[in-house]
Amino acid sequence: VKRQRDEKDEHGRAYYEFREEAYNSRSKSPPPPEEEPREGEDDETIVILDTYTSDLHFKASKDRYGGQPLFFEKFPSLWSGARSTHGVTKGKICFEAKVSQYLPVKEGSAEVPLFRVGWSVDFSHSQLGEDEFSYGYDGRGLKVENGQFEEFGQSFGENDVIGCFANFEGEELVELSFSKNGEELGPAFHIDKGSLGARALLPHVLCKNCVVELNFGQKEEPFFPVPEDFVFIHSVPVEDRVRTPLPPKTTEECEVLLMVGLPGSGKTQWAQTHGRENREKRFNILGTETVLHQMRTKGPEVEELDAKSRDQLIQQAAQCLSKLVQIAPRAKRNFILDQCNVYNSGQRRKLLAFKGFSRKVIVIVPTEDDWKKRLELRKEAEGEDVPESVMLEMKANYSLPEKSDYLDEVIYGELGKEEAQPLVTKYKEEARKLLPPSEKRANRRNNRNKRNRQNRNRGQGYGEAPTGRKRAVLGASSPDFCQVWGLWGFPLTPPATPRFCFLFPLSQSGSAEVTTIASTGSSSTGDSLETEG
Missing domain, CATH: 2.60.120.920 (SPRY domain)
Structure with missing residues (x-):
């Protein structure tokens, strides 16, 4: 059973960027795979493909x-x-x-x-x-x-x-x-x-x-x-x-710049300008806009995408960007990671992967008035608003980085630290007042991350239901259960008598009852299904 998505149910770039960042914010970074040795790497007299200037993918x-x-x-x-x-x-x-x-x-x-x-x-x-x-x-x-x-x-x-x-x-x-x-x-x-x-x-x-x-x-x-x-x-x-210019011989000659800032703050503009002004460094800018450009198939006629297709393309671009960031540390290049990167855990995880690189963070905090103007320009250019829930979560989790053993330098691209810090604190306080209590947010985030993991593993088989979660028995005692919409308890083999399942609104105890209705029209109520958040 797959939820049918409404054609109007599109989210936009900021939503998918945030979802990928939230999903990966607490995951551990595996050591990047070693770059495969290439034949002719040190022979400058032969003509071969240049792995330094090629696409990372x-x-x-x-x-x-x-x-x-x-x-x-x-x-x-x-x-x-x-x-x-x-x-x-x-x-x-x-x-x-x-x-x-x-x-x-x-x-x-x-x-x-x-x-x-x-x-x-x-x-x-x-x-x-x-x-x-x-x-x-x-x-x-x-x-x-x-x-x-x-x-x-x-x-x-x-x-x-x-x-x-x-x-x-x-x-x-x-x-x-x-x-x-x-x-x-x-x-x-x-x-x-x-x-x-x-x-x-x-x-x-x-x-x-x-x-x-x-x-x-x-x-x-x-x-x-x-x-x-x-x-x-x-x-x-x-x-x-x-x-063409030779690549760096060691990672110590390379640098990675991690952009930090809210949506629409001006990170991409800064990254592109810095790349043009430092062409000799050949910065690879890893951002959703760059990936989107490489996913479109251009031709004599302008490509027209409906809202649903564009939303799916943006979702794929955000997921692809996460993969590119994961494999980037194995290449001897200079990188700019053009994402929001507001989570402290996400900043740390990404920078730790670039061991040996010169690691810098570029913080972009414009004045509040400038930021509002830029958000309007972004909306005009992309035809979408940043969802309010996404913006509030980002503000509430906004963390300004400090120099550490995995961070060599923090550079403020617009407002300096003295001006940026109180503004970020203001954003955090405002967002936390408008968001649900932190416990509910954490439960909701855990549920979302579980669903993301489950969705990514679809087609790879399902194991036993998670420990502690009740099964909803739909008039059958068969142990063959499958996962539907992140919930456990629906039988893989349909019962002899067709039945339908409904989840009723949460009771005050935080549980929902599962009711089955047989084809005869009679109904029965099974075990209550514990829910999280």
Whole structure:
């Protein structure tokens, strides 16, 4: 039995961010898995995929001549991208990309495997073709540049090989062309050399629910013959290639910035500005907005989502973000964790996982008037309010961090500590007056966390009912019981006589009675079902 959700019952980004944070606020952080050793890690003369500049959720193959999305089973709508370690600025250069396998998606999923391949400059977005100096050929028979899609060539998919060619020998223009299974499709892009300047073009792949295999020239024979005068990028002399900056050698060279602040306070704006002003550090901003951008499938027509679909996408993005934060400590990169992070336990748990990193917290507390204005702007941009219950819980649990053995520095991005502290204290006091007593809140939170855990484990089998919880016997003595809506007591095998169950309102004792009504119309009342909160 599954509760049917009303189409109007959507919650929005703040709700799902809060739910993930509340769910994880007291969980222990397992040690992050060690990053898998890669072949060619120390050989700067070979051209391979760059695991430093790739998406965190792109899983490169062992030899780094291919890869696939890391979270394809759980989050099939998530695009994953990667660039090569080297680029070029002259000559007639090529590489090949093969869609070697479609990955299975859950039955009933509307997501289909897609692949996009082409060229981009360093520092461009991993979403190939969706910003400046980024050029992609999409498997739907489209070309895309700076977010603009046009029909081009043919559609392609599993087992197809796409040849990618860059011709720098024109006087004023760089010409990019493609082929499919050896058949030339002609030029797709012309880039003004004056605009491109000294920037190098790097091979770039972007995939969703598929495995890609690349030939940079390391193979003895190409998949298909290439046009005359073109050479594979691996054959370009080392001195004529442009190497992207090398990653840090140790975690001690990396830093993580943990954003702390209420919804709409300006955390994302601060993170994006800081990232632009410190490009050489290549900060990976882990936030719901970033994940949402990578979950949308863009095309010639603007994607229109109904409220229910958008809500489901936001929920998936919040869950995906939690996974990304969990795996981030294994990568030698710089990170900004763009979440609210108001729980002290959550701050501690996340920072402890980044052992060895330089760990800093950025606290964003604007004036009350500025915050209200920003909340209005957020509402206009996203079309949603932050639920009052969520805001009150966050205010009541807002904890300003202090320097400790797992926190090297606390930086206040707007109001200083002396001004921020009394304002946060005011928010906490106001929220606690409006919230139910703490005992009821704790019970409700425990119930919510149990339901979340139970929901996440659905499909993995059910064990015995939790100790101390009564079973509601619906006219049957069978021990076969299942879990429904987080409650125990409903029989797996329906009784011979059809029965229905109703939960009546709580009595003053805090229990609800379970009444069964047989098909004959008679009714009986079983054991009372103890409830929490």
